[in-house]
Amino acid sequence: MKLPSHNSKCGTRDCNSGFTLLEVLIAMVVLSVGMLSMLAVLATGLSSGQTVQEDMLARQLASEGLEGVYTARNTAQIQWVAIQNAANGGIFLDGLQPMLNEGPDGIPNTADDGTLPGVPQQLQMTTPGPDGILGEPSQRHHQSEPSPDRG
Secondary structure (H helix, E strand, O other): OOOOOOOOOOOOOOOOOOOOHHHHHHHHHHHHHHHHHHHHHHHHHHHHHHHHHHHHHHHHHHHHHHHHHHHHHHOOOOOHHHOOEHHHOOOEOOOOOOOEOOOOOOOOOEOOOOOOOOOOOEOEEEEOOOOOOOOOOOOEEEEOOOOOOOO
């Protein structure tokens, strides 16, 4: 009796055959690229989450400054023509300025900022620490850098 040359269940391939080394390497490269891209997305998300609080504080300070200008204008503390830069005859300092505590006029970024006695000149913002809780020992203080012409 003659035996068949191949197993009828396995077809023409050997039943013990598996993946080749090249197939395994290609699968590893594909998985590695996928995992590295997921790691990059995670890192981007974490780094953008760190700046969200500071962006919110900056927006709030800008909103408060604009409200101060509107209030001063509406209460006739300043005239409409004074709401421009100092170079054009207004009350606001020219160019980028450090954030100082408001002066007697209550309007930020004017020449009298930081001149009230007993009040620190530089505006100090307190953000939550790494644990995300405000008022804990881990909180951070941010100060604006002093301008060379202001001290």
